[in-house]
Amino acid sequence: MLIRVVFSLLLLLSGSASASLLSQQGQPARYMQTTEDAIIWAQVGNDVVTVGNVRAGQILAVVPTRADYYEFNFGFGTGFIDKGHLEPVQGKQRVEDNLGDLNKPLSNQNLITWRDTPVYNAPDVGSAPFGTLADNLRYPIIGKLKDRLNQTWYQIRIGNRLAWVSSLDAQPDNGIPVLTYHHILRDEENTRFRHTSTTTSVRAFSNQMTWLRDQGYTTLSMYQLEGYVRNKMNLPARAVVITFDDGLKSVNRYAWPVLRAYGFKATAFIISSRIKRHPQKWEPKSLQFMSVSELKEIQDVFDVQSHTHFLHRVDAYHRPILLSRSYHNILFDFARSRRGLSQFNPHVLYLSYPFGGYNATAIQAANDAGFHMAVTTVTGKVKPGDNPFLLKRLYILRTDSLEAMSRLVSNQPQG
Structure with missing residues (x-):
């Protein structure tokens, strides 16, 4: 699976944004739901690495490819997920109703992970888990808020899904030396x-x-x-x-x-x-x-x-x-x-x-x-x-x- 992802990336311009990727392939994004916990990959620096996982039952906007994986927005680049872990969203409910404002601009700030980091569907540790981000990542933040316990939460976007990371689990990015x-x-x-x-x-x-x-x-x-x-x-x-x-x-x-x-x-x-x-x-x-x-x-x-x-x-x-x-x-x-x-x-x-x-x-x-x-x-x-x-x-x-x-x-x- 990973070898096929690397081969696919060789065909892309390094660092190309997901929006341009979608237009190059001429495929509109579609909403799919994970049927089981699924590992996700992305290009980080020069390497394609495991960047975390998405829990079963989560909805992502993905782009079909000729290979046996889908592509989706991940940070400033493209993520990859095996097609075998996804199925069309069930029911007639509009998927977008539960996704929040996807037009929010990024905040020019990243979070940094130093361990496998839980990602939640809401700014609450009691909310349903979305998945995890892997150790050793920089990931762009949309915004921050404090909960009723004065705990800071970072809002992020993965595959056109808004999700949340606790500041207890990640650090603000203080820059590259x-x-x-x-x-x-x-x-x-x-x-x-x-x-x-x-x-x-x-x-x-x-x-x-x-x-x-x-x-x-x-x-x-x-x-x-x-x-x-x-x-x-x-x-x-x-x-x-x-x-x-x-x-x-x-x-x-x-x-x-x-x-x-x-x-x-x-x-x-x-x-x-x-x-x-x-x-x-x-x-x-x-x-x-x-x-x-x-x-x-x-x-x-x-x-x-x-x-x-x-x-x-x-x-x-x-x-x-x-x-x-x-x-x-x-x-x-x-x-x-x-x-x-x-x-x-x-x-x-x-x-x-x-x-x-x-x-x-x-x-x-x-x-x-x-x-x-x-x-x-x-x-x-x-x-x-x-x-x-x-x-x-x-x-x-x-x-x-x-x-x-x-x-x-x-x-x-x-x-």
Whole structure:
């Protein structure tokens, strides 16, 4: 069953919304009732996974397919349920009478599941159970209310059904962490950059990646982060974006093998004017940049994106020169960077501002140059509805403990 679902998804555009899916197939939704408890699947990130179950006797709006499963709206994407678990709704009663207002917009807020989470037909634990949501999901919320005991309930929509989740069983989504790194060195060779916050040790980085792996985190691409910001993609609860700025040779030498060993993905924001024609001999006392061949070598892990072309400099007052450049100068540089990086990636859609510096002119130029999003060095997590050209990031320092990393990365509110 799952293999057939995966095959079907290969025919679809990644992250396509259910409404467009229905129109592509030309099939109107129909209301069906579950005859028994039924497992449901959906695409979450890059994988099709079990996302919960629906109890017997529940009504869903589904779309017929040629396969032996139906499709239905699940979050920002498509869910799948075996046809053998459904039958036409019995009786003459209008199904819609019991479904509430299905035109309510989403609230730009998700809930997060950390265990199998009960879903109810009403905001009351005594109401009939609708089913469950699986562990490790982000799911969009329509609204909230408090019951007579002052307990908060989240209203959600599954297969055109309104349903409820208790805040005792799920958490509000506090955003996705985007981790920032630059330079990595072994402790014994780091004689020059030991006290710079942008340099971490191979040991610390490896321990941090091990922690992410052991905690079950998925590493996301910037494309997936865009789907999250724009409310267009289902993503797991335990998710993180890993970014490296500048394009230093140490990324190839030390970060790439660790990430590859764990099956992780990352984004490399490259200063396109500093790419070397040929690899340099390793010299840990210098800031060396990757060559063309080294950049191509790491592309099984790293997605290459822009850190500008000539704008990664400071003026006499140690301020980013981008802040003093004209709109046309910035736009020209952004376009030149995208062209220069096209040999590694035909879809250079994301930008990291040099030194985190930006202003209204740079934001406008980034948009006009064709970038979809840009990251800053402002501390915080990324949330749905954030300005896509002012995305926050987090630094995990060489001296930070794994407990400190856990506090930053996990789904805790940021102060």
